[in-house]
Amino acid sequence: MFCFAETVRFADTDMMGVAHHANYFRWFESARVAFLQAAGVDLWDLMKAGYSFPIRDARCAYKVSARYGDCLDIQATMLELTRAKMIFSYQVRRRGDAKLLAEGYTCNVFTNADGKVARLRDEFYQPLLSFCEKEKPAAGSEP
Amino acid sequence: MFCFAETVRFADTDMMGVAHHANYFRWFESARVAFLQAAGVDLWDLMKAGYSFPIRDARCAYKVSARYGDCLDIQATMLELTRAKMIFSYQVRRRGDAKLLAEGYTCNVFTNADGKVARLRDEFYQPLLSFCEKEKPAAGSEP
Amino acid sequence: MFCFAETVRFADTDMMGVAHHANYFRWFESARVAFLQAAGVDLWDLMKAGYSFPIRDARCAYKVSARYGDCLDIQATMLELTRAKMIFSYQVRRRGDAKLLAEGYTCNVFTNADGKVARLRDEFYQPLLSFCEKEKPAAGSEP
Amino acid sequence: MFCFAETVRFADTDMMGVAHHANYFRWFESARVAFLQAAGVDLWDLMKAGYSFPIRDARCAYKVSARYGDCLDIQATMLELTRAKMIFSYQVRRRGDAKLLAEGYTCNVFTNADGKVARLRDEFYQPLLSFCEKEKPAAGSEP
Numbered sequence: 001m002f003c004f005a006e007t008v009r010f011a012d013t014d015m016m017g018v019a020h021h022a023n024y025f026r027w028f029e030s031a032r033v034a035f036l037q038a039a040g041v042d043l044w045d046l047m048k049a050g051y052s053f054p055i056r057d058a059r060c061a062y063k064v065s066a067r068y069g070d071c072l073d074i075q076a077t078m079l080e081l082t083r084a085k086m087i088f089s090y091q092v093r094r095r096g097d098a099k100l101l102a103e104g105y106t107c108n109v110f111t112n113a114d115g116k117v118a119r120l121r122d123e124f125y126q127p128l129l130s131f132c133e134k135e136k137p138a139a140g141s142e143p
Numbered sequence: 144m145f146c147f148a149e150t151v152r153f154a155d156t157d158m159m160g161v162a163h164h165a166n167y168f169r170w171f172e173s174a175r176v177a178f179l180q181a182a183g184v185d186l187w188d189l190m191k192a193g194y195s196f197p198i199r200d201a202r203c204a205y206k207v208s209a210r211y212g213d214c215l216d217i218q219a220t221m222l223e224l225t226r227a228k229m230i231f232s233y234q235v236r237r238r239g240d241a242k243l244l245a246e247g248y249t250c251n252v253f254t255n256a257d258g259k260v261a262r263l264r265d266e267f268y269q270p271l272l273s274f275c276e277k278e279k280p281a282a283g284s285e286p
Numbered sequence: 287m288f289c290f291a292e293t294v295r296f297a298d299t300d301m302m303g304v305a306h307h308a309n310y311f312r313w314f315e316s317a318r319v320a321f322l323q324a325a326g327v328d329l330w331d332l333m334k335a336g337y338s339f340p341i342r343d344a345r346c347a348y349k350v351s352a353r354y355g356d357c358l359d360i361q362a363t364m365l366e367l368t369r370a371k372m373i374f375s376y377q378v379r380r381r382g383d384a385k386l387l388a389e390g391y392t393c394n395v396f397t398n399a400d401g402k403v404a405r406l407r408d409e410f411y412q413p414l415l416s417f418c419e420k421e422k423p424a425a426g427s428e429p
Numbered sequence: 430m431f432c433f434a435e436t437v438r439f440a441d442t443d444m445m446g447v448a449h450h451a452n453y454f455r456w457f458e459s460a461r462v463a464f465l466q467a468a469g470v471d472l473w474d475l476m477k478a479g480y481s482f483p484i485r486d487a488r489c490a491y492k493v494s495a496r497y498g499d500c501l502d503i504q505a506t507m508l509e510l511t512r513a514k515m516i517f518s519y520q521v522r523r524r525g526d527a528k529l530l531a532e533g534y535t536c537n538v539f540t541n542a543d544g545k546v547a548r549l550r551d552e553f554y555q556p557l558l559s560f561c562e563k564e565k566p567a568a569g570s571e572p
Contacts, residue, residue, distance in 0.1 A: 010462055010472065011308060011455045013301035015190075015354060020297055021198040022172075025165040026440040033439055043439065043497065047158075055164040059202040065258070068301060068472065115208070153319055153329065154312040154451060156444035158497060163440055169297040176296055186296065186354065211329065211444060301476075307484040308458075311451040333444075341450040345488040351544070401494070 002038060002135050004031035005095075006072040018065035025058055028090050028104045031074040035088070039131030041124050049121065050112055056085070057107040064094075064101045071095035078132045083119040085109045086128070145181060145278050147174035148238075149215040161208035168201055171233045171247045174219040178231070182274030184267050192264070193255055199228070200250040207237075207244045214238035221275045226262040228252045229271070288324060288421050290317035291381075292358040304351035311344055314376050314390045317360040321374070325417030327410050335407070336398055342371070343393040350380075350387045357381035364418045369405040371395045372414070431467060431564050433460035434524075435501045447494035454487055457519050457533045460503040464517070468560030470553050478550070479541055485514070486536040493523075493530045500524035507561045512548040514538045515557070 006027050014020040033043055046053065066072060073093045080087040090104035112118040120128075149170050157163040176186055189196065209215060216236045223230040233247035255261040263271075292313050300306040319329055332339065352358060359379045366373040376390035398404040406414075435456050443449040462472055475482065495501060502522045509516040519533035541547040549557075 009455065009459050010300060011306055011458055014296060015299035015301065015303045016195050016197065017301045018197070021201060022165045022168040022297060025168065026438065029165075029440055030438050052159050054159065054161070054208060055205055057202075057204050058164060059200075061200050062198055065197060152312065152316050153443060154315055154449055157439060158442035158444065158446045160444045165440060169295065172297055173295055302481050302483065304483070307487060308451045308454040311454065315451075338445050340445065340447070340494060341491055343488075343490050344450055345486075347486050348484055351483060 002031075002035050002076050004034045004074045004076065006030065006074060008066050008068050008070045008072065010068055013068050016065075018067055019070075021060070021062060024060045024062070024066075024092065024102055024104060025106075027072065027074055027092065028058070028060075028076075028088070028106055031076040031090060032088055032106065032108075035076045035078065035131075035135075036128070040127040046124060049124070051118060051120070051124075052111045052113065052115070053108045054111060054115075055106055056109050057105070059106075060102055060104040062102045064099055066092070066094070066101050072101070073098075078128075078135065079105075081125075081128055081132055083110070083125055084117055145174075145178050145219050147177045147217045147219060149173065149217060151209050151211050151213045151215065153211055156211050159208075161210055162213075164203070164205060167203045167205070167209075167235065167245055167247060168249075170215065170217055170235065171201070171203075171219075171231070171249055174217040174233060175231055175249065175251075178219045178221065178274075178278075179271070183270040189267060192267070194261060194263070194267075195254045195256065195258070196251045197254060197258075198249055199252050200248070202249075203245055203247040205245045207242055209235070209237070209244050215244070216241075221271075221278070224268075224271055224275055226253070226268055227260055288317075288321050288362050290320045290360045290362060292316065292360060294352050294354050294356045294358065296354055299354050302351075304353055305356075307346070307348060310346045310348070310352075310378065310388055310390060311392075313358065313360055313378065314344070314346075314362075314374070314392055317362040317376060318374055318392065318394075321362045321364065321417075321421075322414070326413040332410060335410070337404060337406070337410075338397045338399065338401070339372075339394045340397060340401075341392055342395050343391070345392075346388055346390040348388045350385055352378070352380070352387050358387070359384075364414075364421070365391075367411075367414055367418055369396070369411055370403055431460075431464050431505050433463045433503045433505065435459065435503060437495050437497050437499045437501065439497055442497050445494075447496055448499075450489070450491060453489045453491070453495075453521065453531055453533060454535075456501065456503055456521065457487070457489075457505075457517070457535055460505040460519060461517055461535065461537075464505045464507065464560075464564075465557070469556040475553060478553070480547060480549070480553075481540045481542065481544070482515075482537045483540060483544075484535055485538050486534070488534040489531055490533070491531045493528055495521070495523070495530050501530070502527075507557075507564065510554075510557055510561055512539070512554055513546055 012019045075091040092102040155162045218234045235245040298305045361377040378388040441448045504520045521531040
């Protein structure tokens with residue numbers, strides 16, 4: 001189970017007094033790239049190798065609003081990995097009471113500089129696959 | 144058909160050279176509040192009347208990346224309106240070639256200051272309902 | 287006198303109920319690139335020619351807070367232009383009552399991809415210089 | 430010497446491949462509110478007590494661009510504190526080589542909800558004053 005910590009900043013709030021909903025997609029991204037980093041895949045290396053990794057789909061279901069100062073634990077789970085795309089789900093919990101604030105989903109594809117689909121080379125694909133296996137919740141365990 | 148125009152700003156881009164994907168949710172919001180405004184519902188009035196309107200669900204499917212300088216036409220369609228929530232869909236097209244760049248979906252609920260669900264009063268609900276009827280694509284017309 | 291129009295978006299606000307102060311620097315940028323565009327200098331062309339144009343200095347003095355829905359007129363004045371840098375000042379006024387909300391200042395330098403100072407070529411420098419002359423307030427005129 | 434750590438996120442970058450310059454003002458703010466927090470002054474308490482704390486002046490001098498993934502140490506120094514305003518300076522250094530990337534300055538004033546200047550009560554002013562004294566570099570010490 002991979003987790004990334006964030007804190008809601010003052011600049012993240014809006015005039016309804018809560019974190020603006022677009023920020024969650026930035027937090028998902030931070031959790032996702034931290035996951036990749038932990039798997040040994042650095043975005044700089046990916047970009048130097050000519051890959052782009054645009055988002056094709058992004059969703060968030062909001063349960064409870066995050067507020068200024070909240071410490072957030074963002075759990076990122078890799079749902080699917082192929083050489084052409086990676087799909088993540090996310091759970092955002094408030095530290096302290098572990099309240100579930102939001103759940104998310106993203107799909108990235110791998111492309112070359114021209115925007116054509118590119119297949120991930122082994123040097124990036126294999127470490128991701130291994131890390132993904134390791135992080136997978138054991139069968140029968142609580143989700 | 145309600146349309147809102149945006150331009151991709153330099154600050155909206157990221158190091159992949161395209162508009163960062165979180166911006167689309169800000170653009171959807173701008174189109175949505177412009178829709179409400181056009182219907183005669185001002186957010187200041189809503190807030191003065193004690194309503195909050197948090198997002199419960201937000202999605203975006205990205206087809207083609209928006210780039211710095213692109214003029215965008217964001218079509219907002221109200222899919223559903225009740226006194227407790229409003230659901231919109233969005234289509235983002237690049238002006239010039241009318242290329243479809245992205246499609247989105249949001250659900251807002253109406254709550255009071257304590258976060259409890261609140262039912263929209265007639266002064267807000269009726270004008271929205273009328274405007275929504277007027278903007279609805281005619282049956283049998285192209286979507 | 288070159289002017290650029292902006293509207294304060296909901297996403298620009300913070301929990302104090304006003305536009306977050308960092309947004310003004312995005313607005314200055316939008317006014318600045320619109321100035322360049324009006325002078326015939328497109329950022330895409332600049333970048334294709336190998337130039338970067340990092341900010342070296344940025345300041346804002348805030349008088350009155352901008353609020354959600356405010357229409358802003360951002361006047362951009364080029365204070366100094368050399369082949370190595372450009373300096374702008376800004377005045378942000380609220381449309382309607384022309385209230386001065388903020389005043390700003392930025393200095394950009396021109397560099398190549400390695401971050402070394404680069405001197406602007408004539409194809410970019412000359413049109414900027416001409417436009418800058420044209421936009422300059424006449425001596426003795428009201429500021 | 431009060432220090433706050435930040436990491437440059439992917440969403441913070443722009444198409445020049447560096448952190449967009451407006452982000453530094455968000456980072457200054459994060460360092461500033463962490464300073465207040467460390468002094469025992471919570472923004473929620475300030476707001477509940479009816480205070481706003483708008484920015485009146487903000488500046489940043491940029492030396493070297495921050496890049497995606499950089500870990501930043503943001504040193505915040507309270508230059509001046511009265512019951513009506515607080516002035517901070519900032520130094521942003523890249524962790525690892527301690528390279529100075531940027532220096533900043535902000536001035537906040539304290540106001541009530543109507544935007545009128547308000548004088549900070551002892552419960553907020555005294556702890557800030559004490560903390561400020563404690564954090565002050567010793568006379569004759571290296572800056």
